Amino acid sequence: MRNKLLLGNWKMNKTTTEAKEFAAAASSLLEIASAHHVDIGVAPSFLSLEAVRKALPAAFIVSAQNVNEHDHGAYTGEVSIPMLKDIGIDWAIIGHSERRSYNAETSLACNAKIKALLAAGMTPVYCLGESLETFEKGETKAFVSTQLKEGLKDLTPDEARKVIIAYEPIWAIGTGKSATKEIAEDVIGFIRRTLREHFGPVSEDMRILYGGSVKPNNVREYMECPNIDGALVGGASLNIDSYRELLEGMI
Numbered sequence: 001m002r003n004k005l006l007l008g009n010w011k012m013n014k015t016t017t018e019a020k021e022f023a024a025a026a027s028s029l030l031e032i033a034s035a036h037h038v039d040i041g042v043a044p045s046f047l048s049l050e051a052v053r054k055a056l057p058a059a060f061i062v063s064a065q066n067v068n069e070h071d072h073g074a075y076t077g078e079v080s081i082p083m084l085k086d087i088g089i090d091w092a093i094i095g096h097s098e099r100r101s102y103n104a105e106t107s108l109a110c111n112a113k114i115k116a117l118l119a120a121g122m123t124p125v126y127c128l129g130e131s132l133e134t135f136e137k138g139e140t141k142a143f144v145s146t147q148l149k150e151g152l153k154d155l156t157p158d159e160a161r162k163v164i165i166a167y168e169p170i171w172a173i174g175t176g177k178s179a180t181k182e183i184a185e186d187v188i189g190f191i192r193r194t195l196r197e198h199f200g201p202v203s204e205d206m207r208i209l210y211g212g213s214v215k216p217n218n219v220r221e222y223m224e225c226p227n228i229d230g231a232l233v234g235g236a237s238l239n240i241d242s243y244r245e246l247l248e249g250m251i
Ligand code: PEP
Pocket: 009, 011, 168, 172, 173, 174, 175, 176, 211, 212, 213, 214, 232, 233, 234, 235, 236
């Protein structure tokens, strides 16, 4: 059985003080989540990772929002995998659409990061999804299929099994215009079939999340879909009451 997963992406929000306040209030949610086979986590900014990690129980996932694939070197402004591991962080979001747009990250660049994370025993959350233009042209599946092929290039089935996929249509991120559960399930079902073609039966163990304007009032709809294993949530994960309601909607 695939555990459901609620992962909050805080983007460039919250000072370390605010992040610690959230963590103190969120800590008690782990027991409720675990009792219902839901994994929960947050992805604070690099600056707050250590404080949030220390403030939460080990089973509460604390993820980076990005990482550099090189262990060390002349990469000004970057953060490496050993730096994350040193402070107890073993998850990282890779290829979020904002990084693809503002930092020109390609799926092949994501592939290098995913391989480096897997080699270090860490968990990558690989984000993909199409623009409004691609969606309106009816080319979503072809687009997503290329992102999958490039992002997961040369992975063995055993490695692929450890990757979490987040389908996030760009037109739904931060817009309040979420994909219907039918659209999300259709694309995520397609992603699972594509994973099966590439990696075989391990595709049934792989968790695939939906992201894009998930809110407490619509999260349950997605969770009722057979292929959707959880949610990657931006805006609605920032407030502790809303985060708790998201969890309640998943159990
Ligand atoms: C995200 O940041 O991954 C996201 C889905 O944002 P939002 O929930 O605000 O649309």
